[in-house]
Amino acid sequence: MNPRIMIVEDERIVALDLKHSLEFLGYQAVGVHASGEDAIAHIPTQQPDLVLMDINLGPGMDGTEAALVINAEHKVPIVFLTAYAEEKTLSRAERSMPYGYLLKPYELRELDATLRMALARRQAELEVEHAEERLRLAMDAAALGVWEWDPQSDDFQWQGHLEGILGGRPRFLRGEQDAFLDFIHEEDRPAVAAQLAENDVVSSTVRMRQPDGSLGWIELYAKRYAEHDRTRVIGVVRDVTERHRNEERLRQANVVFQTTGEGVLITDPQHRVIATNPAFSLLTGYAAEDIYGFDPDNFLHARRHSDHFYPRLLETRQGYWHGEVTCLRRDGTPFPAWEHVCAVRDERGELRNFIITFSDISEIRQAEEQINHLAYHDALTGLGNRHQLAARLDTELERAQLSRQPVAVMFIDLDGFKLVNDTLGHAAGDILLQTVARRIKGSLRRTDIAIRLGGDEFVVIVPDARRLEDYAALAEKLLEAVREVIELRDERLSISASIGIAVFPDNGTDSQTLLKSADNAMYDAKMRGRNRVAFYSPDMAERAHERMAMEQGLMQALKTDALHLHYQPVISLADGKLVGVEALLRWHHPELGQVPPARFIPVAEESGLIDRIGAWVLRQACRQALAWQQAGHPPLRMAVNVSVRQLAQDHLVENVAAVLAETGLAPECLELEITETAIQSIEHSRERLRQLKALGVMLAIDDFGTGFSSLSLLKHLPIDRIKIDRSFVMGLPDDGNDAAITQAIIALAQNLKMALTAEGIESPEQLTFLQRQGVEDAQGYLFSRPQPPQALESLLHTRQWQSMQ
Structure with missing residues (x-):
């Protein structure tokens, strides 16, 4: 296919001539634009391979400014075509790292040569990027822990999966607390220490103590390097516990093949099945003789692998692939599976077999659905919950801000519901609420969202309507649906509703303000006689x-x-000891007094001040943590919140x-707390978190359970800790839904080997429930409100919450 070139030139005649020249040279001109802004807007749709950019473009962006945006957001090569070559222009152009710089007038052969060289350079860069990504995936797939040791200083550095393998974070190789050798079984430790000290190459399989006290096994490889006057040892660790246990139990590889829970297929180089194991038949319903000689793509996979799949697999150095696929049982039932495909070569490198293993991950997907359903749906009506x-x-609201479209919030309260409950009983009241919920949902558009806030209160979110008349018409339709006669046992009754409407952005720019405005409007409707609709009418000048x-x-x-920071203690539920603090921002306004964070943080986000404030909070919190250490207190975990805007930087x-x-x-x-919403809304958040993790800091997901977590995403993130949101803790232990959600989150964290902290504990009953469930750390008003640093001195000295002694 001919290369696609975008032309950015404000002189139309020059642009048309340039377009004809490109087409003459065999290129495809996909767009001609007179401004940098227009070119940037059309990059996603026109998808050029290269942008040919004039520098002087008249009013608005010049070419160098547009090139900076295109390079940052789209990674499309830029070649400047301009009549100017003075030093100032060249300096501006250099900042966008162009792939070429042509001066007008030019010859066609110069243009062709420049474009060809630029495209060739970009192709080479893409190949390098793809190679780097494959290398990262390979390291992650191998689940290796890599470490380096300086024998002279006992300096120990590591990366990869070492902490997950050992169940801890080693800081030294030997002779200190948290040393690498301390994780190795005491009987194997002397031999490993001697090998590391004396041998140039170490290869050993040794025992280790796992966090639950049981024995595990690791493979340890290391090599000594001498460079100039410095000696260092570089090693790799891999957890082989499961393999070793299988070897001890089964003795023979054939027994492993026969008893594993994963389905296994072995094919010849032409992808024809030559062997299966019993688990395959259990998972799929196929007998072994039914599929011998067939390609798995013809009976197992709901969607065939592409024609390039196996050739690319063979080209990789590792020779394997894994990922999620949809498989089919013999009766045609689909199920999600995690599949591994591996090429087997002989000692000469000749391809002999492909081994396909897969496991049914339906339970993981069902658990994900269950957690989301419990967390976000009302048990009585099936509508969304708070x-x-x-x-x-x-x-x-985020979508509306981007599209500049209004969003309405309707607050619905039933008139006289308490009388029905008191007269006919709670069972009849529940039937009434279920009936009203069905009618509300049946009256809405597909894009509208119905919520039961609690009791007889409902909320409807209405996006994309253009006029206030549309909101009013929908509200009247809801009133009419609610008024219809309801059959309750032997009773026929009719109830009405009062509806308040608030519209974004006129009546509020955040969820709390909109809900409050809609609630106020609903009360106004009730005061004016009930069974009616009222729009909120704020004082816009006062709000602005x-x-x-x-x-x-x-x-x-x-x-x-x-601005100043308060610190809320984090307490270990095992022994009541102080293990950390969370830094919380406070602002005392000279006129307004103490301003709640919920009031000024959104303003800081919208205005961009959160960048400076976040940097200030991080610096102050780190200084305070170090000051406590320098005063003789043991190190504490300092938790600092990171906003969506900060994570995007x-x-x-x-x-x-x-x-x-x-x-x-x-x-x-240092522990950085990041919300689920931030992770999912920021492109490349996974890489950003990996970069932060590489610094050595700890990462926590704050307010877990309130951001539509994807378990498949969660397992790939370098997260150390999950913080259970206070909204789930609030109803413990009496609220069955909150208890179920909390238990599900705890089980998830334990299976993923992540630490847990519960927020918002205010009662001994909540504390007892969480202790019994195995939650490690907690914070809340039961222990302490956020305090200035000097108020925590007594707790820092005792390191013990008194009520747990």
């Missing part, structure tokens, strides 16, 4: 003035050091590294 309201309304005052106040607070990792270097705080003492 958790779904918070998540979906925030999502719709308040927001501006808040933003100006935050800017002044940054200048005058009016390209320089976040650099900033965190700079603060750690500046303050001198050890990276393992």
Whole structure:
């Protein structure tokens, strides 16, 4: 296919001539644009292979500015075509790292040569990027822990899966607490220490103590390198516990093949099945003789592997692939499976077989669905609950902000429901609520969202309507549906509803404000006689003035050091010891007094001040953590929240590294808390988290369970800790839904070997429930409210929460 070239030139005649020249040379001109803004807008749809860019483009962006955006957001090569070559212009052009620079007038052969060289360079870069990605995937697939040891200083560095393999975080090789050798069984430890000290090459399989006290096995490979006057040992560790146990139990590889729970297929090089195991038949219903000689793509996979799959598999150095696929049972029933495909070669490198193993992951998907359903649906009516309201309304508001479209929130309250409950009983009241919920849902469009807030209160989120009349018409339709006669046992009754409507952005720019406005409007409807609709009518000038005052106040607070941090203790539920603190921002306004974070943080987010505030919070928290250590207190885990906007910054990792270097705080003492919503809304969040993890800091998911977590995403993220959201803890232990959700989150964290912290504990009953479920750490008003640092001195000295002694 001919290369696709986008032309950005504000002189139309020059642009048309350039288009004809490109087509004459055999290129495809996919677009001609007169401004940088227009070119940027059309990049996603026109998908050029290269952009030919003039520098001087008239009003608006010049070519170098547009090139910076295109390079950052789309990675499309830029070649400048301009009549200017003075030093200032060249300096501006250099910043966008162009692939070429042509001066007008030019010859066709110069243009052709420049374009060909630029395209060739881009192709080479893409190949390098793909190779690097394959290498990262290979390391992750092998589940290796890599370490390096300096014998002279006992300095021990590691990366990869070492911490997961050992169940701990080693800081030294030997002779200190948390040393690598301490994880090895005491009987094997002397031999390993001697080999590492004396041999140039170490290869050994040794026992280790796992976190639950049982014995495990690891393979240890190491090699000594001498460079100039420095000696170092580089090694690799892999967990072979399961393999070793299988060898001890089964004795023969054939027994492993026959008894494994995964389905196994062995094919010849032409992909024809030559062997299966019993698990395959159990999983699929196929007898072995039914599929001998057939290609698995013809009976097992719902979607065939592409024609390039096996050739690419053979080209990789590792020779294997794994991923999620949809498989079919003999009766045609589909099921999700995690599949591994491996090429087997002989000692000469000749292909002999392919081995396909797969496991049914239906239970994982069902658990994911169960957690989401329990977390986001009302058990009585099947509508969304308050958790779904918070998540979906925030999502719709973010989408509305981007599309500049209104969103309405309707607050519905039934008139006289308490009388029905008191007269006919709660069972009849439940039937009435279920009936009303069905009618509300049946009256809505596909894009509308119905929520039962609690009791007889409902909320409807209405996106994409264009006029207030549309909202009013839908509200009247809902009133009419609610008024229809309802059969309750031997009773026929009719009830009405009052509806309040608030519209984004006129009546609020955040979910809480919109809900409050809609609630106020609903009460206005009740006061005016019930069975009616009321729109919220705020004082826009007052609201605008308040927001501006808040933003100006935050800017002044940054200048005058009016912001300060309080710290809420994190307590170990095993022994009541203080194990960490969470840094929480506080602002004392000279006129408004103590301003709640929920009031000023959204303003900081919208105005962009959160970047400066977040950097200030991180620096202050790290300084305080180090100050406590320098005062003689043992190291504590310092938890600092990271906002969506901060996570989206390209320089976040650099900033965190700079603060750690500046303050001198050890990276393992810092825990960054990131919400699920932030992870899912930021492109490349997985790589950003890996970069942060590479610094040595700990990563936690805050408010877990409120952001539509995907378990398949979660297992690939380098997360150390899950924080159970206070909204689930609030109803413990009496609320069955909250208890079920909490237990599901705890089981998930334990299976993924992640630490757990519960937030918002306010009662001894909640504490007892969480202790029994195996939650490790907790924080909340039961232990302590957030306090200034000096107020925590007594707790820092005792390191013990008194009520658990």
